Amino acid sequence: MSRPEPQATRVDPPAEVGRRYADASGDHNPIHVDAAAARAVGLPGPILHGMWTLAQAANLVADDPFALEAIAVEFRGIGFPGEPVEVTVQRDEDGRGATFAAAQGPRELLRNGRAALRP
């Protein structure tokens, strides 16, 4: 049996994603919401929360979120709220897990993602 094909899904960050995720998560680092604060640390503008991007991957690896047993990922490049994110998921043959990654064009956002799912 061949391994299932990797599936790529485009996710468009919603308007005000930085403010909304900051308020919902309590992660109020101003680099995610304030252009001046982002520029002050050398960024071109506000950047996506890595945890928001991870939540997108989690939505896509598990049809039932409560089947998630564990998840692990490395954060790579920075993501920007005005650009689509492509999340790539490769499910295991046995349905017990998946590997995943996310990118914006050539920039990796998430790599070496791994999810374990309960049957």
Add this chain to the structure above:
Amino acid sequence: MAADNTWVSTFAVTREGVSAFCAATGTTHPLCRDPAAARAAGFADVVAPPLFAAAYALGAVNALQHDPVAGIDAARAVHGAQSFRWSPDERVVAGDVVETTARVGARTRRGTLELVEILTSSRVRERWVCDGRWTAAVRREAGS
């Protein structure tokens, strides 16, 4: 900080908080969004999605990172990696209070970075719900 090098936070889970997190992350599961569906499934209120751990455990992580005793230069740190593991049978439900302890795990050098693991363990009413490993990648000062 507690005497045993752990940092503690408590987080009150509310229906509004779960709803806002689901809206911000695009999580649509009915147990997370619909109180009636959650009650029909035997829960007192809406159930937090697993990634809500990023919210309820954050207080302990921030307390650790901002305490000089922990030895992490927050101004030089970025979030390098993350993992979570959840209880197979305990759910976090609106109305719960989640207590999280955080401690410093392994510190490893990789090139110009020091990778520092912050390890969290979260409980509701003394029952374990989630462990997290939050890896800070800290730029080392020249010569350190």
